[in-house]
Amino acid sequence: MAIARKAISPEQTNLPFAYRQYSPDQLRDVLRKMYLIRRFEEGAEDSYMRGLIHGTMHLSIGQEASAMGICMPLHEDDQITSTHRGHGHCIAKGADVKRMFAEFFGKTTGYCKGRGGSMHIADVAKGNLGANGIVAGGIPIAVGAALSSKRMKTGKVVVSFFGDGANNEGAFHEALNMASIWKLPVIFVCENNGYGMSTSTARSTAVKNIADRAAAYSMPGVIVDGNNFSEVAEASHAAAERARAGEGPTLIESKTYRYRGHSKSDRNRYRTKEEIEDWITNRDPILLFETELKEFGIIDDKGIEAVRESVKQEIADGIEFAKQSPAPELSDLDRYVYTEVA
Amino acid sequence: MDTAVRELSYAQAIQEAMALAMEADERVFLMGEDIGVYGGAFQVTGDLVERFGTDRVMDTPISELGGAGVAVGAAVTGMRPIFEFQFSDFATLGMEQIVNQAAKMRFMLGGEVSVPLVMRFPAGSGTGAAAQHSQSLEAWLGHVPGLKVIQPATPHDAKGLLLAAIADPDPVMIFEHKLLYKMKGPVPEGHYTVPIGKAEIRREGRDLTIVATSIMVHKALEAAETLSGEGMDIEVIDLRSIRPIDRETVIESVKKTSKLLCVYEAVKTLGIGAEVSAMIAESEAFDYLDAPIVRLGGAEMPIPYNPDLEKATVPQVPDIVSAARDLVKGVR
Known part of the structure; x- marks a missing residue:
């Protein structure tokens, strides 16, 4: 992951955070990863339509800046817990799309050897302790990982991603309270995409902003434009610094939007086409970031085309890898339920 | 040392x-x-x-x-x-x-x-x-x-x-x-372990197997002691672990005694007694049974406050004595 870097020169001090903090190479890589997330999910959706992937999936298309902005300031050994809408978090934390596709295809080369699928995608080696099928299920687990970090003095910061729906679960409140009283190195990241399945936050949540909940647990509550990479990265950077300094947790509310439905069964009856179109046309996180990069002379159209091409190839290779990978043996059906004793 | x-x-x-x-x-x-x-x-x-x-x-x-x-x-x-x-x-x-x-x-x-x-x-x-x-x-x-x-x-x-x-x-x-x-x-003193998944035979006997859990082990042992005065020789197994469950010890015991009584405090139906009974019914021990299997478990109700009612909700020593005696004597 990124290594913090001082401002390049004094005249750049008015630039947004990311352009002061990260090198042009790093920023181009962020763009590439945002494309990788989007194309991965489009590839997964396409494979699902073709019947190559069964079950269901929850796509985060439109939320790429949030995943990348939060993970960019993290170290490789920092940890995350993720959600049912977790493909972006997984890629942002460093996962290989080959093994993610393989997991979705139910193959042994997948991150979970075909046992977890989309909803339990994980990459423990890169610090991703797993997506979660239970809303808010990962939040207390992240607090536990942060407790390990503090007790074992590993210096790790733990990020707990969750959606707006999770903020009305008891686990959210219990976890925030414990993280605060024990001053644990954890960052709570609420990706508020406006809807818990079909129910808007306005209808489900008594406070205007989910970040307002932070006051109840004596921690900073920060609201960011989740579609603005730099703004998200700045908040995550500050929260990680605070966590590493032993000052405790932060709640970041990243306001964003999912273009696709909740899952594959969604008929989009709870929101208008105009609302969706407005976000896609005017607030797309990749388009916004790309425009900024061009404006600051970090990339040109040719460079962008090269990024897109290389991502396209990586996705095609990933799908091919998944197709060619072996399926699990039925004779291994009950493996991994318990730890095999040698 | x-x-x-x-x-x-x-x-x-x-x-x-x-x-x-x-x-x-x-x-x-x-x-x-x-x-x-x-x-x-x-x-x-x-x-x-x-x-x-x-x-x-x-x-x-x-x-x-x-x-x-x-x-x-x-x-x-x-x-x-x-x-x-x-x-x-x-x-x-x-x-x-x-x-x-x-x-x-x-x-x-x-x-x-x-x-x-x-x-x-x-x-x-x-x-x-x-x-x-x-x-x-x-x-x-x-x-x-x-x-x-x-x-x-x-x-x-x-x-x-x-x-x-x-x-x-x-x-x-x-x-x-x-x-x-x-x-x-x-x-x-010091460090020792008891293996998870292994039942323990607390009392050996030939006439009846009682499979009990937790506090019911002690009540079953008391009942077995009482019945030994009447000439009955009762085996008491302390299950100790319900997942994994020790099939072998229970099956071997029932093959020896040909009779099974399950005693546990939890609500009787859909519980340990059902599992242990099914375990026997599915095993070669089924052919050895001389009487229907009997379960003694908690009543199908919440635990009441009043002490007499509370005691009546879960199996007590006289209940076990009576059920065991009937089984050994072939009353049912």
């Missing part, structure tokens, strides 16, 4: 196991409600906080769901938490983390993690605590693959099984009957 054996209470035996494990392994720590200066609702943690400090004997807020989740998260990231539920009834508040997370995390992640977590549940009736503090919910958790579920019946086993649970790489749920906490028995 032989290890010295002293008389300790069941609660002291558990406390000793936790202290030994914490001395031996920095990663082991305790979490729970009021387990610090208060010493735990049943004084099981006692003064451990004075020896190990508040970082390792951690009082949690009254947050069973979140607390259980913190324990799961700590376990998958290198610690060895022992989480005390103040009453086993409060498992209901933590079920999400126990059933969906702790039990399945290793499997869902294709074996990439283990969850070395111990949860302790003070269980059972007899304390006048009424319906929400007296349940026996072990079969609920016994129904969940990924968990191991044990019910030590003696101070010796309470220590040995807890030490085995702490060393186990997978989540182990321990149900401790509250009325056993003060029961004394021989407990060796």
Whole structure:
């Protein structure tokens, strides 16, 4: 992951955070990863339509800046817990799309050897302790990982991603309270995409902003434009610094939007086409970031085309890898339920 | 040199196991409600906080769901938490983390993690605590693959099984009957383990097998003693572990005695008795049966407050004596 870097020169001090903090190479890589997330999910959706992937999936298309902005300031050994809408978090934390596709295809080369699928995608080696099928299920687990970090003095910061729906679960409140009283190195990241399945936050949540909940647990509550990479990265950077300094947790509310439905069964009856179109046309996180990069002379159209091409190839290779990978043996059906004793 | 054996209470035996494990392994720590200066609702943690400090004997807020989740998260990231539920009834508040997370995390992640977590549940009736503090919910958790579920019946086993649970790489749920906490028995000094998944024959006999769990082991032994005065020779098996369950010991016993009585405190239907009965019905021991299998379990109702009603809700020694006698004499 990124290594913090001082401002390049004094005249750049008015630039947004990311352009002061990260090198042009790093920023181009962020763009590439945002494309990788989007194309991965489009590839997964396409494979699902073709019947190559069964079950269901929850796509985060439109939320790429949030995943990348939060993970960019993290170290490789920092940890995350993720959600049912977790493909972006997984890629942002460093996962290989080959093994993610393989997991979705139910193959042994997948991150979970075909046992977890989309909803339990994980990459423990890169610090991703797993997506979660239970809303808010990962939040207390992240607090536990942060407790390990503090007790074992590993210096790790733990990020707990969750959606707006999770903020009305008891686990959210219990976890925030414990993280605060024990001053644990954890960052709570609420990706508020406006809807818990079909129910808007306005209808489900008594406070205007989910970040307002932070006051109840004596921690900073920060609201960011989740579609603005730099703004998200700045908040995550500050929260990680605070966590590493032993000052405790932060709640970041990243306001964003999912273009696709909740899952594959969604008929989009709870929101208008105009609302969706407005976000896609005017607030797309990749388009916004790309425009900024061009404006600051970090990339040109040719460079962008090269990024897109290389991502396209990586996705095609990933799908091919998944197709060619072996399926699990039925004779291994009950493996991994318990730890095999040698 | 032989290890010295002293008389300790069941609660002291558990406390000793936790202290030994914490001395031996920095990663082991305790979490729970009021387990610090208060010493735990049943004084099981006692003064451990004075020896190990508040970082390792951690009082949690009254947050069973979140607390259980913190324990799961700590376990998958290198610690060895022992989480005390103040009453086993409060498992209901933590079920999400126990059933969906702790039990399945290793499997869902294709074996990439283990969850070395111990949860302790003070269980059972007899304390006048009424319906929400007296349940026996072990079969609920016994129904969940990924968990191991044990019910030590003696101070010796309470220590040995807890030490085995702490060393186990997978989540182990321990149900401790509250009325056993003060029961004394021989407990060796130092470290030893009792294997999870092995039943123990507490009394050998030829006329009838009683399979009992937890406090019912002692009631069954008392009943067997009474009936030996009437010339009946009764075998009593302490199941000790309900997941995994020791099929072999039970099947071999029934093949010998040809009669089976299951005795447990939890609600009679859909529980341990059903499992043990089915285990026999599905095995070669079925052909050896000389009488229908009999189950003695808790009544199909919540535990009442009034002490006489409370006692009547769960099997007592005279109930076991009567059921065992009828079985041996072929009354039913």
